[in-house]
Amino acid sequence: MRAQEIAERLERFSKRIGKKLSGKKEKIKERYTITGDIISYSMCPRQYGLYRFYGFAPSNPTQEWYGSVIHRFLKRAHTVYRVDKRVIGEDDVEELFRKVESAMEAEGVRPSSPQVRERVIALLKEFCRLLAGDFIPKIEEAELRLIKELPHFILYGIVDALKVEGGEFEIWDYKGMERPEPSTPLGRKKIEIYTKQMFVYGYLFKERNGCYPRRAVLLFMNELLKGESLKEKLSRAVYEIDFTDEKTVKEVEGFIREFSEIVREIEKSKESGRWELPSQIDKKTCLACDFRFDCPKFLSL
Numbered sequence: 209m210r211a212q213e214i215a216e217r218l219e220r221f222s223k224r225i226g227k228k229l230s231g232k233k234e235k236i237k238e239r240y241t242i243t244g245d246i247i248s249y250s251m252c253p254r255q256y257g258l259y260r261f262y263g264f265a266p267s268n269p270t271q272e273w274y275g276s277v278i279h280r281f282l283k284r285a286h287t288v289y290r291v292d293k294r295v296i297g298e299d300d301v302e303e304l305f306r307k308v309e310s311a312m313e314a315e316g317v318r319p320s321s322p323q324v325r326e327r328v329i330a331l332l333k334e335f336c337r338l339l340a341g342d343f344i345p346k347i348e349e350a351e352l353r354l355i356k357e358l359p360h361f362i363l364y365g366i367v368d369a370l371k372v373e374g375g376e377f378e379i380w381d382y383k384g385m386e387r388p389e390p391s392t393p394l395g396r397k398k399i400e401i402y403t404k405q406m407f408v409y410g411y412l413f414k415e416r417n418g419c420y421p422r423r424a425v426l427l428f429m430n431e432l433l434k435g436e437s438l439k440e441k442l443s444r445a446v447y448e449i450d451f452t453d454e455k456t457v458k459e460v461e462g463f464i465r466e467f468s469e470i471v472r473e474i475e476k477s478k479e480s481g482r483w484e485l486p487s488q489i490d491k492k493t494c495l496a497c498d499f500r501f502d503c504p505k506f507l508s509l
């Protein structure tokens with residue numbers, strides 16, 4: 209068959225399927241998450257590159273135990289409510305906790321010490337005593353997955369809880385930590401990063417549902433073990449982002465552009481193999497990092 213004939217046939221085939229045939233391969237869009245990619249890269253590009261790009265596994269999986277056990281427990285508490293129509297109380301915590309713990313043990317993830325384990329149990333009991341009765345029945349969905357295809361990549365996020373309060377939606381994210389201290393530069397940076405995480409969830413929610421949720425809430429769980437009164441505990445534990453405020457919505461749109469910039473930086477690092485050190489980082493984060501021993505930033509702290 210002559211080349212001319214082949215070209216004509218391909219042309220006819222292209223018209224039939226309604227697509228241009230091209231020798232160029234389309235770039236497959238990568239999926240980026242705010243927590244796994246943007247926050248990790250913003251905290252420390254070097255650590256992100258070594259774990260996520262080069263695939264080194266954390267040598268100490270206990271680091272992920274604390275946050276993970278809290279999330280899994282709260283998801284189970286929601287499931288118990290859905291299935292049995294009952295909110296778990298303080299007395300149910302140990303039994304439910306053991307189930308979650310066994311599942312994690314089977315995956316090789318354990319607490320770093322018995323004290324840490326006891327602390328989480330105390331924290332979950334406090335959650336059940338103070339919040340569960342009002343909070344859990346209002347959860348519409350736990351671990352809500354949201355996704356949106358953007359021009360150069362796919363944006364993805366998992367919201368810990370979608371709550372309905374007075375007919376309006378709220379998105380909640382549990383943080384197994386104390387509230388970062390806004391009086392320090394690093395504390396401010398962390399609050400800013402977590403706020404942006406909620407901006408992304410708010411945006412993804414809007415893209416799926418046509419409107420923003422009323423508010424997003426970061427729940428800094430460790431604060432429940434501090435303070436005396438409920439008011440005192442909640443004033444530290446709950447950090448709110450109000451999506452009914454036009455200023456917030458403008459900031460969200462600005463951040464979605466910024467997010468795209470960070471994705472571009474990650475992709476540049478992937479191409480060049482250069483994973484920079486962060487300008488600011490706290491010693492606690494570095495002490496839990498497998499790559500600290502030859503890290504110039506850690507050695508300078």
Ligand code: SF4
Nearest residue numbers: 252494497500503506
């Ligand atoms: S030690 Fe700290 S600065 Fe160095 S790679 Fe690890 S997290 Fe980053």
